[in-house]
């Protein structure tokens with residue numbers, strides 16, 4: 479097997495807590511094994527433009543608990559232009575491997591470069607937790623933060639006898655909404671995987687009212703859409719609907735980017751650390767085109783191509799285990 483001498487690493491897509499823990503683990507191990515690491519700036523933009531710095535031990539020192547990414551990130555997609563692909567391939571020429579830490583958009587790019595160039599390792603990250611076959615860095619922290627915020631809304635909802643419609647991030651899936659909603663004792667969770675009519679939501683709120691509970695928390699994932707919805711935010715649409723239909727004071731709250739910021743939970747730090755570690759092991763083993771899938775422990779052999787174009791959605795068993803507790 480060819481000795482690994484020089485490797486690149488980048489973060490791509492939305493930032494999230496835990497990226498730095500993964501970068502740190504990977505870079506530390508690489509440096510200890512005498513491997514040079516190029517840290518590309520701002521995701522694939524840095525690869526196309528040849529913007530990188532050679533990472534030293536001091537660059538990754540003290541970053542374990544820090545949110546964001548020391549490398550910077552972007553949603554830039556080099557596949558949109560043949561010229562960018564050529565420039566990226568030329569800039570990768572001196573490397574023995576590239577580690578891509580990314581989400582569902584980045585996995586497509588990682589896969590395409592694996593097909594063209596053959597030396598890509600992928601680490602999954604996204605607060606949405608929707609990368610197929612694995613848990614993702616950032617999700618655990620997002621659930622913790624969302625739970626704490628919904629807890630806080632509870633007190634005002636109860637004191638003022640209000641309905642809060644809380645919209646949470648999650649473009650295609652309802653993982654954050656269902657998990658944080660359940661953990662914080664929200665009353666209705668509306669997620670893209672299992673559509674629920676406006677009438678049904680109102681019914682849950684009214685059922686609570688009949689039981690003497692004059693307040694409710696309705697958690698909805700941003701990716702939910704209704705046929706009659708004209709508002710950009712589904713949460714605003716539902717809040718207006720409930721205000722119109724029910725004689726109850728309603729409020730809308732959006733929990734967005736705060737879920738992606740700040741310090742990672744211990745769980746995310748540890749998972750990210752393991753993924754960073756095993757990304758290096760994978761490339762030492764020459765197992766390119768693989769990702770560090772995590773399902774309680776790192777399964778390091780999952781081919782990237784198996785996860786491309788697939789979405790990890792909330793399974794029916796989980797949703798229907800939560801449903802009896804709505805309302």
Ligand code: F6P
Nearest residue numbers: 492581604605606647648649738
């Ligand atoms: O994929 C993670 C995510 O935070 C989604 O939940 C959200 O819809 C999206 O990114 C926002 O993206 P951007 O940072 O480009 O606004």
